[in-house]
Amino acid sequence: MADSAPRRLTVLGATGSIGQSTLDVVARHPDRFEVFALSAQRQHDKLFAQCLQFAPRYAVMGDAAAADALARALRGAGSATEVLCGDAALEAIAAASEVDMVMAAIVGAAGLRPTLAAARTGKKVLLANKEALVLSGQLFMDAVRQGGATLLPIDSEHNAIFQALPADYARRPDAAGVRRVLLTASGGPFRTAPLESLAAVTPEQACAHPNWVMGRKISVDSATMMNKGLEVIEAHWLFGAPADMIEVVVHPQSVIHSMVDYADGSVIAQLGNPDMRTPIAHAMAWPERIEAGVRPLDLFAIARLDFERPDLARFPCLRLAFEALRAGGAAPAVLNAANEEAVAAFLNHRIGFLDIPAVISACLERSASQAVDSLDAVFAADACARDWARSEISQRSVSR
Numbered sequence: 535m536a537d538s539a540p541r542r543l544t545v546l547g548a549t550g551s552i553g554q555s556t557l558d559v560v561a562r563h564p565d566r567f568e569v570f571a572l573s574a575q576r577q578h579d580k581l582f583a584q585c586l587q588f589a590p591r592y593a594v595m596g597d598a599a600a601a602d603a604l605a606r607a608l609r610g611a612g613s614a615t616e617v618l619c620g621d622a623a624l625e626a627i628a629a630a631s632e633v634d635m636v637m638a639a640i641v642g643a644a645g646l647r648p649t650l651a652a653a654r655t656g657k658k659v660l661l662a663n664k665e666a667l668v669l670s671g672q673l674f675m676d677a678v679r680q681g682g683a684t685l686l687p688i689d690s691e692h693n694a695i696f697q698a699l700p701a702d703y704a705r706r707p708d709a710a711g712v713r714r715v716l717l718t719a720s721g722g723p724f725r726t727a728p729l730e731s732l733a734a735v736t737p738e739q740a741c742a743h744p745n746w747v748m749g750r751k752i753s754v755d756s757a758t759m760m761n762k763g764l765e766v767i768e769a770h771w772l773f774g775a776p777a778d779m780i781e782v783v784v785h786p787q788s789v790i791h792s793m794v795d796y797a798d799g800s801v802i803a804q805l806g807n808p809d810m811r812t813p814i815a816h817a818m819a820w821p822e823r824i825e826a827g828v829r830p831l832d833l834f835a836i837a838r839l840d841f842e843r844p845d846l847a848r849f850p851c852l853r854l855a856f857e858a859l860r861a862g863g864a865a866p867a868v869l870n871a872a873n874e875e876a877v878a879a880f881l882n883h884r885i886g887f888l889d890i891p892a893v894i895s896a897c898l899e900r901s902a903s904q905a906v907d908s909l910d911a912v913f914a915a916d917a918c919a920r921d922w923a924r925s926e927i928s929q930r931s932v933s934r
């Protein structure tokens with residue numbers, strides 16, 4: 535039982551997979567959490583139902599027509615929730631002084647500005663939106679420090695590493711004796727598929743993940759293993775780990791969510807069923823623990839855990855991400871933007887599955903290694919990479 539007033543929460547991307555799991559945890563603990571604001575891009579029906587259940591003060595929609603539809607529906611239902619629209623409103627609900635915690639669960643670079651707003655205003659930032667951190671790297675970490683924010687990872691791997699690190703790691707990283715960070719990866723739906731079959735993979739096949747139910751973009755990222763590549767860059771920033779300290783371990787059962795290897799030979803792992811409500815509840819209640827609706831881990835039913843090295847010939851996106859991290863400067867922003875464009879084009883049947891790494895690689899080759907020392911420079915690199923990617927995509931879609 536919480537011994538203080540409920541923490542007030544804004545959920546950015548409330549209608550998505552992470553947003554819905556977050557609200558599931560909130561609903562289990564009405565004494566601990568209170569919803570201040572919810573946001574979504576277009577799905578006004580889903581946001582309407584969430585507004586009725588959680589009665590937030592504000593609901594923000596990205597799309598103007600969807601905002602109108604939501605406002606009409608809420609008025610009709612006698613709801614007091616105020617509907618707002620657009621980027622400034624999104625930043626406002628992340629930065630509002632009444633807010634204690636912000637769940638950053640928008641997909642892609644679109645989540646960067648509101649997540650930064652939460653960091654700058656010293657919130658407890660629950661970070662699912664890995665693309666925001668990949669895109670802005672040091673700038674994001676600086677905003678967290680300067681704003682006095684508490685940054686807690688929601689990505690299951692990073693949440694596992696956070697749990698496996700000592701509590702004072704951020705203050706005394708050198709004393710911790712960390713040798714390696716071991717990021718586990720399921721290998722996605724095509725880990726063992728014949729290589730010749732990958733060219734003809736459909737979006738539906740790519741989105742059918744063996745262990746996790748997720749949004750479509752991250753599902754494709756898992757199938758290409760770009761998701762793990764983005765997570766390598768995410769781990770670099772969250773834990774101050776250079777590329778050489780981060781190792782990817784393919785673990786098809788998705789039971790070990792990641793590990794830390796220490797100088798004395800100890801390896802500390804975090805295990806659990808693959809259910810995002812575990813890292814969400816962990817971060818929301820931290821440093822306490824709460825019930826998350828997740829069934830207990832049945833080790834006897836699992837019986838065995840397997841490990842493999844990642845196959846970089848099968849998954850070139852993982853290699854490209856390591857290269858972008860080592861190159862630094864604008865390269866991670868270019869990698870992320872080119873990937874977002876390529877994945878969207880793949881989901882729209884404009885390019886094939888194997889065109890995704892080809893488009894990203896072509897964009898990285900064009901990118902200069904300039905520093906990105908301001909938000910404007912980040913968005914310029916992002917916009918430039920999207921132009922390159924769109925032209926690569928149109929060439930490839932013509933030749934299909």
Ligand code: NAD
Nearest residue numbers: 547548549550551552574575640641644662663664748749
């Ligand atoms: P999703 O596609 O299910 O949901 C995305 C949410 O963002 C929706 O609410 C949508 O309305 C909103 N949104 C989309 N485009 C937007 C835009 N341009 N502006 C404002 N809002 C927009 O995605 P998801 O699977 O919930 O993933 C969300 C984030 O969490 C991603 O960054 C993903 O990498 C990360 N993540 C997800 C999982 C998972 O299990 N789903 C696990 C780890 C990390």
Ligand code: MG
Nearest residue numbers: 689690691765
């Ligand atoms: Mg993950």
